[in-house]
């Protein structure tokens with residue numbers, strides 16, 4: 216517990232991978248090309264029609280149900296030139312594309328292809344007329360539009376070929392963050408709204424192109440101090456995540472709430488070389504980070520007899536640092552080994568920087584409820600198990616989140632999404648660890664199981680490893696306050712948690728012989744760590 220300053224707000228985040236939720240598109244007038252054919256009966260069969268394009272009206276000549284090729288072509292923005300000798304129209308579109316039509320044409324040359332139509336183009340008083348399918352199959356696609364002819368209304372309704380959204384969708388405003396979660400780097404492109412995108416590996420990296428929206432990039436190019444991603448570069452309607460070296464690969468997927476695209480950059484998995492004589496690789500050293508809650512001016516909860524949470528958590532953390540290596544061969548790092556204040560984010564940054572295999576945050580609970588006692592173990596969730604868990608998380612989150620909240624790059628929501636991504640990969644293991652710890656603590660506390668709970672603890676959110684928060688007991692309860700003060704109880708709590716850690720690693724890493732000497736590393740100064748990667 217603690218009293219403190221600012222309260223943190225958490226966005227509701229869903230990690231379900233889904234296809235981009237394209238908004239239903241209701242056609243409306245702006246951006247539509249409406250060709251209105253008004254009938255004017257005449258003895259010669261000549262009629263006039265109108266073509267409306269973005270609110271501008273063009274007259275279209277009509278003869279015996281066929282439409283003037285030149286009128287329609289010019290209306291949709293094409294350039295038309297006529298060979299006076301042959302009567303052939305050359306209809307041009309940039310760059311260097313052309314469509315030809317002359318009297319008698321049924322096979323229409325469009326660029327390098329032939330498009331066949333239902334009846335010949337014909338000349339009437341020096342003007343070329345063509346049937347509806349000439350426009351539908353040849354001219355409109357050539358112009359980059361599609362059209363529907365309504366014979367009853369005698370009305371062409373034409374939309375841009377990319378779909379109605381292509382010209383109408385509001386531009387997508389983008390925000391970029393890069394976070395390295397070893398062994399991959401994730402580039403998160405947060406979108407103001409979900410939009411279709413096409414990812415493609417290019418020589419320099421992974422390119423994402425938005426197909427039916429304009430984009431508003433946050434910058435043209437920014438370099439990142441990241442092991443895998445050198446830069447993020449915007450050009451036109453595309454962004455390129457530039458790899459640091461050509462052996463890297465990447466894939467992209469959308470997430471919702473909020474809308475974002477995640478580009479995950481990593482190394483191709485190489486098949487191991489066939490070397491029978493190769494010695495087995497050394498077992499990598501396991502690092503476990505133990506986080507004594509609170510510190511310095513952040514006293515945490517204070518018991519009725521004056522015991523401060525920050526002191527209890529540090530004393531138990533030191534005992535735990537001694538106990539764990541007796542069970543699991545490991546190096547234990549404390550986030551603090553003195554009465555000092557550390558921000559919540561720096562605690563997990565340290566764990567990430569140390570490439571820790573576990574993150575254990577120690578706390579002592581408090582409650583106004585008379586008789587509240589026992590231990591509780593939490594793992595990260597954006598949803599809480601119950602109202603009590605919500606209250607516990609809210610109080611623990613009151614500590615300052617980041618050391619430098621005023622930095623110009625600060626984007627708390629985006630940061631939290633990144634942290635959430637980091638921890639989400641470990642939720643199952645965190646849950647398993649929480650269960651192992653709670654089972655052991657129930658024995659020590661001789662209490663009913665207060666259960667394993669989930670809550671959005673800020674201090675767990677950034678950890679890129681299994682992470683739990685343990686409320687070892689209720690400092691607000693007079694009897695438990697006495698217990699928490701006693702060396703015997705502190706030691707039994709430490710041993711119980713160490714035993715649970717041993718069980719947790721039991722499958723992955725058999726308990727090794729006790730390390731020679733106590734493998735406790737004093738807390739280094741809080742490091743900004745490697746996540747998220749700072750922009751250069």
Ligand SMILES: [Zn+2]
Nearest residue numbers: 216508515578
């Ligand atoms: Zn606390």
